[in-house]
Amino acid sequence: MNPPQLFVVLIAGLASLGQFAIATYLPAFDAIGAELAASATQMQQSLTAYLLPFALAILWHGAISDAIGRRRFILAGLLLFTTGSLVCALAPSIAWLFAGRVLQGLSAGIGIVVGRAMLRDRFEGAQAQKQLATVAILFCLAPALAPVCGGWLLPVVGWRGIFAFLALLGALLCLGCWRHLPETLPAERRQSLHPLELTRAFAALLRDRRYLLICLANAGVNTAIYLYVLSAPVFVTRHLGLGPQSFAWLFLPIVGGLLAGSFAARRAAGRLPVELAVQSGYVVMLVAAALNIGAALWLPVGVPWSLVALPLFGLGLMLTQPGLQLLALERFPARRGLAASGYVTLQQTGNALSAALLVPLLLGSTLGLALGMAVLACLAMLAFRLAQRGLSGEQPLSGEQNA
Numbered sequence: 001m002n003p004p005q006l007f008v009v010l011i012a013g014l015a016s017l018g019q020f021a022i023a024t025y026l027p028a029f030d031a032i033g034a035e036l037a038a039s040a041t042q043m044q045q046s047l048t049a050y051l052l053p054f055a056l057a058i059l060w061h062g063a064i065s066d067a068i069g070r071r072r073f074i075l076a077g078l079l080l081f082t083t084g085s086l087v088c089a090l091a092p093s094i095a096w097l098f099a100g101r102v103l104q105g106l107s108a109g110i111g112i113v114v115g116r117a118m119l120r121d122r123f124e125g126a127q128a129q130k131q132l133a134t135v136a137i138l139f140c141l142a143p144a145l146a147p148v149c150g151g152w153l154l155p156v157v158g159w160r161g162i163f164a165f166l167a168l169l170g171a172l173l174c175l176g177c178w179r180h181l182p183e184t185l186p187a188e189r190r191q192s193l194h195p196l197e198l199t200r201a202f203a204a205l206l207r208d209r210r211y212l213l214i215c216l217a218n219a220g221v222n223t224a225i226y227l228y229v230l231s232a233p234v235f236v237t238r239h240l241g242l243g244p245q246s247f248a249w250l251f252l253p254i255v256g257g258l259l260a261g262s263f264a265a266r267r268a269a270g271r272l273p274v275e276l277a278v279q280s281g282y283v284v285m286l287v288a289a290a291l292n293i294g295a296a297l298w299l300p301v302g303v304p305w306s307l308v309a310l311p312l313f314g315l316g317l318m319l320t321q322p323g324l325q326l327l328a329l330e331r332f333p334a335r336r337g338l339a340a341s342g343y344v345t346l347q348q349t350g351n352a353l354s355a356a357l358l359v360p361l362l363l364g365s366t367l368g369l370a371l372g373m374a375v376l377a378c379l380a381m382l383a384f385r386l387a388q389r390g391l392s393g394e395q396p397l398s399g400e401q402n403a
Contacts, residue, residue: 010181012121012135013173014074014111017081019142021050022105022229023165024150027247028159029233035159038094047230047355049098053105055348061113062341063201067193070114070121070337071183075174077110082170091164100163107132111173115346117337120329121184132322133266145230147247191335201335205342211331213387215346217278218324220380221285221317223350223358224373225254228310230355231363239366240302249303250310257311261318274323275388281323282381286315289374296367306366313373324384 025032029043038046065073084103091097115135123131153162191197205211228235228250236242236250261281268277292309321332325343332339362368 003194006180007122008119008131008134010173010176011111011115012213013176014115015135016142017078017133017169017173018045018054018108018112020146020149020169021081021085021108022387023146023232024153024166026147026164026232027151028154028162031154031159036091036094036097038097042094043233044355044360046094046101047241048352049101049232049401050105050108051348051352051355053102054109055345055352057106057346058094058109058113059095059341059345061110062117062335062336062337062339063191063193065110065114065117065196066185066191066335068184068336069187069190070176070185071119071181073182074114074177077107077114078170078174078177080107082167082174085163085167085170085373089160089167104166109344109348113340114330114339116325116344118184118341120326120336120340124367128326130266130269130322132325133262133269135264136258136262136318136321141259147251151247180343185337191275191338201338204332206339208331210387211328211342212249212346213383214324214331215343217380217384217387218320218328218343219346219350219381220376221282221320222347223354224285224376224380225310225313225317225370226351226354227359227362227372227376228254228326230351230359231369234363235366237370240305250307253307253311254314258318260311261315262321264315265319265322268319269322278320278323278327278384279320281316281319282377282384284319285313285377286374286381288313288316289370289377292370293367293374296365296370301366309370313377323394 004316029040032038032046032092033040033043061073061077079102084100084105084107087100087103089100091100117133119131119135120128124140150162153165156162191201232247232250236247240246242249265277265281274278288309291312295305296309328343329336329339358372362372
């Protein structure tokens with residue numbers, strides 16, 4: 001594997017680690033609850049214990065990497081993630097499990113944020129768009145592999161072995177990055193962490209209306225698909241009537257659509273203007289959301305009807321991702337780490353709020369989940385349309401112009 005390919009694979013691995021931390025232990029909910037005397041509500045909140053610190057910490061990851069460099073911060077994050085996974089594996093009570101999940105949440109986002117900034121440090125224009133799509137292709141495998149791995153590991157090594165597996169992943173990634181991941185931010189391009197300078201940089205993010213709308217346009221559609229990811233324990237066992245080793249029935253169709261969309265997005269890079277590619281993705285998602293509502297209203301609940309629209313939604317979602325990331329990061333070329341932090345923070349805050357509020361409200365029926373997905377997709381498309389208004393004076397960002 002040549003250096004650019006290895007670089008992209010390591011970035012994809014860093015981005016995928018957070019997905020594994022979310023989904024690998026989902027099949028073990030009942031086993032963990034039984035051993036630690038935890039209620040179903042407490043087990044659901046173990047997701048929040050991960051997602052909330054994940055979302056809050058992400059806001060600072062980019063600024064820190066802009067100041068001290070990308071590589072050393074990633075290595076520190078991987079060490080903390082490995083420690084948190086071991087705390088979960090050895091947890092004697094639900095409180096200790098929550099503590100380990102908090103450590104995982106504080107550290108898993110470093111690779112997601114800083115990896116995006118490293119890609120943009122190294123690649124320009126259409127090439128950056130292609131590499132973001134390539135990372136997305138590899139990243140899409142994580143939501144399918146994580147719960148399937150958890151389902152396979154559970155009867156063999158138990159739920160504690162699942163968290164030991166996450167610790168091993170963190171350690172292997174740390175070794176790979178230590179040996180093969182170069183620094184992409186030279187010392188002369190680093191930014192100050194002085195409170196005044198940092199306040200000004202954050203204020204610039206908050207003042208940029210287009211940047212915020214692009215971030216919301218991304219957060220809405222990701223939260224929409226995560227309604228199904230976060231409700232998986234109930235959706236798979238209660239609504240679909242399947243066992244704890246059957247999570248692939250939900251995740252494989254979603255991931256199939258995500259992969260197809262990632263390949264399509266990579267092919268579109270440099271051929272379509274970025275904003276047109278993003279618009280196409282939203283249209284596909286709205287069609288999928290309408291089909292999903294129709295299936296919930298008029299077709300039997302279960303396999304395959306409750307799943308039929310999810311791959312199409314995933315395809316549309318991934319058509320939007322490279323373009324939205326590129327549009328957001330280009331708003332702040334001198335502070336790409338901070339811009340990536342803000343972008344992912346809004347996305348993960350949506351997921352955390354979804355786990356705490358939306359999922360408990362909607363998971364009682366497949367129709368509730370379908371309506372939630374549709375509303376979030378519509379709000380996301382509205383945000384993107386608002387971001388496009390008043391831009392006649394700005395040059396549209398296209399692959400050809402930045403190649």
